[in-house]
């Protein structure tokens with residue numbers, strides 16, 4: 239039987255990012271014959287956070303699971319759905335008192351193939367949370383007893399922390415994919431024991447920006463040290479993602495390919 243074909247999209251930033259998903263995802267679905275689609279949605283609502291309406295809009299585009307990160311609680315409406323909708327994940331290594339869940343297992347349309355998605359948050363240059371390495375290690379046995387196909391989103395600032403987690407989980411999961419820095423890195427590879435890895439998948443949003451925000455206010459913030467309103471940028475919108483092929487029996491990665499598509503070339 240064929241390998242499982244998965245698309246994982248980087249942080250969707252505001253309505254320009256959602257528009258890119260809405261227009262481009264159906265084409266990618268056809269082009270790559272996708273079985274399963276994941277996206278990091280932590281910036282999807284107004285550039286920060288998630289709301290029920292935005293989640294439903296993204297699920298209607300064909301996304302199966304939304305991961306998140308440090309901005310998960312930015313919109314209070316997310317509390318209405320985080321405990322109910324199993325397709326929305328928050329980082330596993332947040333406080334044990336956080337609502338929601340850090341991993342889930344999802345069944346493909348064939349009714350039998352199961353895929354696990356785990357969402358982790360880094361600690362270097364970020365708010366304090368539990369250790370992502372130890373936290374995932376605690377859960378991995380339970381998860382791999384249910385399926386060998388396991389995708390990990392490591393939402394982190396430091397390249398070193400993400401690479402270290404890739405090596406730490408090599409052979410235990412199908413992929414370790416970095417998010418949060420919003421800039422696609424050119425280091426995609428399959429590690430020796432079969433885990434697909436990339437330091438950052440990139441973002442779905444405006445490329446003429448500072449990681450998805452309007453340029454002027456970000457520069458002002460750096461120059462003055464005074465907090466500014468960061469508005470979502472709208473120019474030169476891309477969809478950035480990786481395409482993965484995973485062996486359905488062993489859970490090992492067969493290929494990882496970077497994707498970067500311009501919204502204007504579809505309009």
Ligand SMILES: [Fe+2]
Nearest residue numbers: 307308309418
């Ligand atoms: Fe983030």
Ligand SMILES: [Fe+2]
Nearest residue numbers: 249280281418
């Ligand atoms: Fe982000």
